[in-house]
Amino acid sequence: MQVSSPSFLEERFEAQRRAFAAESNPPLHVRMDRLNRLLALTENHESDFIRAIDADFGGRSAHETRIAELFVVRAGVRHARNHLKHWISPQRVATGLHFRPGYNRLLRQPLGVVGIVSPWNYPIQLSLGPALAALAAGNRVLLKPSELTPRFSELLDHLVSASFAPDELSVVNGGVDVGQAFTHLPFDHLFFTGSTRVGRQVAQAAAANLTPVTLELGGKSPAIFDASCDIAAAAASIAYGKFLNAGQTCIAPDYVLVPVGLADSVADQLKAAITRLYPTLISNPDYTAIISTRHRNRLLAIREEARDGGARIVEVNPAGERFDEGTRKFPPTLVIGAAASTRLMREEIFGPLLPIIEYDGLDKAIAMVNQGERPLALYWFGRSVANRDRVLNETVSGGVTINDCLWHLAQEAQPFGGVGPSGMGAYHGEWGFRTFSKEKPVFYQARLNGTRLFHPPYGKTFDLMLQLIKRIT
Template identity: 35%
Template sequence: MTREEIINIFEIQKKNRWVVANSSTQRRILRLQKLREAVIKFEAELYPAFARDFGKPTTEAEITEVYPVLEEIKFTIRHLKNWTKPKRVPTPLPLIGSRSQIRYEAKGQVLIMGPWNYPFNLVMTPLVSAVAAGNVVVLRPSNKTQNVASVIKAIIQHAFPADEVAVVGGDTSIADLLLEMPFDHIFFTGSPRIGRKIMASAAKNLSSVTLELGGKSPAIVHKDAHLDVIVDRLVWASFLNAGQTCVAPDYVFVHKDIELEFQKKIKARIEAVFGSNYSEREQGMDMARVIDPLSLNRLQNLISSSLASGAKLLCGGNANAETRFLEPTVLTGVQAEHAIMSEEIFGPIMPVLSYEDIDKVIQYIRSHDKPLALYLFSQSEKIHEKFLSETTSGAVVINHAIIHVGNPYLPFGGAGTSGLGNYHGFYGFKTFSHEKAVIKQGRLGLSTGLFPPYARWQVRAALFLLRWLSR
């Protein structure tokens, strides 16, 4: 796509921005219904696209990509009329004679930039919220998953005219061009490094931003955890999408009293799910591939460097460079200074650290960047409350992992370097809306008694009343 074509899309959406912003709730619902129909129409083309881009299993793609988008659309349609209603709010006594309300209006022209790891879900879910709020939208899917991006383009062209929603593809130069444009809001999902670049570009136009980033999300397995239950959940969450999930457990603190039992059970679960040897795992159909050779090489270096520093290989570690397959890998005896702890892993590797003092675990978490999620496995309410009150993270899940992303009644977002802002359900609608304060004054009111000249008796009387009311 050329520079001229992209500028033209921006301009035609600019002309249509107020038409869409003032569209009725019913018209927005019809647009969302059309989007849902388009997703279903092209669903069969999505699954082979996921497989071609990075070997994503069809069932996993349905569960983590298509189903969440369809549910987000259904949830939004069900609640949109209530969300768009002006909200009456109280008015203080000094402003007697007036009425106050909050109105939600569209932010205007929106840019949504998606990642490669969930290339459909993490573009389409924010799109649902943006359309519901009455915005015009430019979508920029990741250029690393071009097959999925092609299907997204077909879906959007089927559901929307270009002056409402348009898909723009291309390399990083296209992304840079888009960031030069004065969008009213930019929604980005990706790494903290690129997030900083997005924020700096947005500042030039004073565009508001939502940044859904990542980081090292910890899991803590306390000594009272039900291992038979939590091991299944941790293996699923850690190796879902080959670990290429922003909310994947990035490392696991395990209490020393149950460390050996945990290791035994985690290895057994991996063998039960993915195969008892490398050949079975590579030939299996239940695990995605690493996105590209560069990422695979980075992951292999993290493993080899950590092993050289004293970590132990419990299982896994083997890879096929040609197919970009890296088997589920568990490292034990990991220390904070090991390479595997220096950056977000974003791959099928589980580092396991041992602890005795829960306060030292909390101290470690607090001394690093705020994580996108924290996963705590314990039966103790006291331990639950301790982590809830003494740590900061985008979300906390107790006795499970990742499932919070499936609840549309909860906001999804990070804190600090793991993100800025949130979305899903009503929170997504708010993200793409401006909350306009509206106050309507009747004919009579106290404020007229405060107008100059201030020597009037009415001003003295009004001030006396205000002082009395403020006590």
């Protein structure tokens, strides 16, 4: 992978600034052309992306790359194309009676040069997803992918360079030093996806330039089994949502809350559901590996700490395979009764470890969720409308899926984003377009209007007009 130098980074940034200054509000056909080129890039090189990401992971399901990455990006591009004409048009805004016949309009303008820092776990989706929104909004884009996926990052650089001018969309590669230099540039908007810890550092770097940020972070996303739920159906959804990409998903269920006395039953159903999905593991192309040895060792350490603290470990290994240092794959593992003080229960897991925690009554479940930092996602399973609505109304999370996992992320007509430690800002669909736009309010004054009646010298006319306005507003 060719590493970008800090000087190259600054040169590319300045080139994009100059290009934006020369065309600060590109017309519809220019934006559509950029979206079409981005779509073609994903469609014409699907097999290349799959091979590169598989090599970076040391075993990444091709089907997961197709559905969770390429499909999501393509759906986002198509949605933007279908709605872009409306999005860029001046928006009609209501005007108060006392300001008529003047009228309001809301103009959406590009911000300028947008910086995007993307992670390794879904390298296509989390780089090109924000990029398509920024391009639709008329911006220039600099993109810094993760150094943990070097083959993908090199491929993306090559494909983007072949499809876009450097002052339209450009990729810069490198390690932590390049990433730090990147976040210190005076972007017009900086978009970061990654851990909460690094997100804080990004926000601090951006603050020096008063650069607005969107932070897509993570946290411990709970899944709540209500007493009214179908345990087998809920377990099937959890098994898919948790072990997709081997749990390396920012909105994966991080722990499961189940009614008291049901932990073993739920574990049995989860074990059966996982076995149906992954009858073998090490040689199974459907089961993804852990991104690096360091990350795998971290998972081993937090699992063993939980075991040492008295938790019961249920390893789901249907074929009885041997897991050792020769593979980066990690078996699906259920953890029952982990202590609240363990790393497993304090840190975002980001791997195929799933704690099962019992709760005694819905009040306790809600309290357990609210005691932690606000999560990126929450999942609720059950038939009780009253209990469902209590959870929705009494907890705060970035997004929710009811009676399933993950799918709120794929709704282009809904915003996606975190809250508090799980992030700030939102994108997808129109929300992405608006994130990367300046929504400028404009009031058009009529030639004949009454505002001069409020000018000095003040007197009875002013008082009468003010009384009249009070009555009609």
